[in-house]
Amino acid sequence: MADVDGSGDWYAVRCIFVSRENHSPGSRRLEPGEAAYEERITLWHAASAEAAIAVAEAEAEEYADVVECEYTGLAQSYLCEDAPAQGSRSSR
Template identity: 50%
Template sequence: MASVRCLFRLDAQPPATYEERITLWRASSPEEAVILAEAEAGEYAVDVGGEYLGLAQVYTLADEPGHGAELFSLLRDSRLEPAAYLDAFFDTGDERQGVIEASEN
């Protein structure tokens, strides 16, 4: 079993909206998972009126998915300090995301 992360552009008007999707595939190899994911990515792009950007990154799962299972992992080398790294790649200020308030427990 493998998870595959694909990247899409949903809206070409500036500022463009990009989406990263991670899908799960029962496949006999990483290559097969990518083939399946890219076929689905093309259909998804048509359905949402977007464009599949041709980026597919595969992660072979170590065990069956269950509570807390790791579905995807990507390693990247960087000279950036943690706060700058997060700002550069994950918290640019343009993400559409909510905030989960900390629990008082």
């Protein structure tokens, strides 16, 4: 689970979603056989990359239900070297 006591690190987790015909997230309807992919990056305070991915994947399933798309199961984490702040950047 996400770290609630402040002792963990910040992780950005990238999840990929797919929409199939007639369920396009954009303004254009998808034709038969077409698919649209969405990349979504969320921030999590967690004890490890694995913990951040676990929380992000649970949230991704909820998001997919609301948006009527499918979570592909692809999640990648990135350790933020510093706590996120307005306009913060990474040297990587």
